[in-house]
Amino acid sequence: MTTAHQAPGETRPGGRTARTRRAVLDAVFEELGEDGFATLTMERVAQRSGVHLATLYRRWRSVDKIVCELLTDMSSGVPLPDTGTLPGDLRALAHGIARFYGAARARGLIEAVVAAAARDPQAATALRDFFDERLVLAGAMVVRAVERGELPEDTDPKAVMAALGAPFYYQILIARRPVEPELAESAALAVWAAARAGAYGTRGGGAEDAGAPGRAD
Amino acid sequence: MTTAHQAPGETRPGGRTARTRRAVLDAVFEELGEDGFATLTMERVAQRSGVHLATLYRRWRSVDKIVCELLTDMSSGVPLPDTGTLPGDLRALAHGIARFYGAARARGLIEAVVAAAARDPQAATALRDFFDERLVLAGAMVVRAVERGELPEDTDPKAVMAALGAPFYYQILIARRPVEPELAESAALAVWAAARAGAYGTRGGGAEDAGAPGRAD
Numbered sequence: 001m002t003t004a005h006q007a008p009g010e011t012r013p014g015g016r017t018a019r020t021r022r023a024v025l026d027a028v029f030e031e032l033g034e035d036g037f038a039t040l041t042m043e044r045v046a047q048r049s050g051v052h053l054a055t056l057y058r059r060w061r062s063v064d065k066i067v068c069e070l071l072t073d074m075s076s077g078v079p080l081p082d083t084g085t086l087p088g089d090l091r092a093l094a095h096g097i098a099r100f101y102g103a104a105r106a107r108g109l110i111e112a113v114v115a116a117a118a119r120d121p122q123a124a125t126a127l128r129d130f131f132d133e134r135l136v137l138a139g140a141m142v143v144r145a146v147e148r149g150e151l152p153e154d155t156d157p158k159a160v161m162a163a164l165g166a167p168f169y170y171q172i173l174i175a176r177r178p179v180e181p182e183l184a185e186s187a188a189l190a191v192w193a194a195a196r197a198g199a200y201g202t203r204g205g206g207a208e209d210a211g212a213p214g215r216a217d
Numbered sequence: 218m219t220t221a222h223q224a225p226g227e228t229r230p231g232g233r234t235a236r237t238r239r240a241v242l243d244a245v246f247e248e249l250g251e252d253g254f255a256t257l258t259m260e261r262v263a264q265r266s267g268v269h270l271a272t273l274y275r276r277w278r279s280v281d282k283i284v285c286e287l288l289t290d291m292s293s294g295v296p297l298p299d300t301g302t303l304p305g306d307l308r309a310l311a312h313g314i315a316r317f318y319g320a321a322r323a324r325g326l327i328e329a330v331v332a333a334a335a336r337d338p339q340a341a342t343a344l345r346d347f348f349d350e351r352l353v354l355a356g357a358m359v360v361r362a363v364e365r366g367e368l369p370e371d372t373d374p375k376a377v378m379a380a381l382g383a384p385f386y387y388q389i390l391i392a393r394r395p396v397e398p399e400l401a402e403s404a405a406l407a408v409w410a411a412a413r414a415g416a417y418g419t420r421g422g423g424a425e426d427a428g429a430p431g432r433a434d
Contacts, residue, residue: 117390131391193410194408197406200403
């Protein structure tokens, strides 16, 4: 892919800038898949991408900035389904997330971005804003579900989407194990059952349910 | 607390070693609360703890090693309840987690450990092992619940406990917002509803339920 972008003939400055960016992002993604973030340096990115070290520092300043740009670049990596039912949409999205994070380089990317955010407030803001936007977009499936009467009217779409994603980030960042399709099945079923029980209701309606924690102790 | 440990009179080498460790861990925890991991350096730890920089490097080699040791030291920070019902236990544990991570320094600690794990395989192993152990210990409440007939017999205790913790780590590391008590209510109700629906069953029993994602699309 990098090579294709560097084909001779195209020499417009804009084209060259775009090719440079693509080459750098591809190189970082490949590095994350091979050795992860631990060994990622500007020198290795320069070597793999064929982009001059000075250009990398001038444009990105640090690997932290590059991994954040790569995260945004990957946003289309997980498609948002519309199957006609919320259980179907949750299951399709969960399997999409599982497929994406099934690749070591994708797990390395999110780990790298979180590590960057721990050191760099700009990276932290980029990470938060990226997921905020994703939650709003993905929340459309919850809005449709409420309109279809599948969920309580006070269900918070972003809370449902955060709950669907949470088990994957726990698995990658905390449990530190590969992401298996079984996790997608579990996450989709869990969020569906929890949402129907009112766990993501803005009026805390769930606590009114018989057998809900709110009533049980 | 640090000062108390440094009271004169105690001068046994063992005592001094323990005091040094305590002073360093306390200093790191305070630093994480004030400026987070971004500005945490061995120099700042030495300054705040009153422990010589050479001693810090000889004993821990890096701030990554210190934050991992601090995580283990904090393990008693969240008590494991036994209220007599699983909804009660889930709710009590979720509020315990919310109280612990309600403090900025605790959020800074987990962020620091995850960032350390991204760079240092030993830190990654320490993080994974720490949570594995916590999940097994906390899983006792699920074992009791199955014995009481509150949950399906094939429920995986570690999966339930991971699901209870996941929303907090998502909130801290990905959404990057403070942890509120509402998140504890939502997490406890969600896990209770999901576990009853069979979402954490080792035989995937949940997919058999009417309305489960497995059946809906």
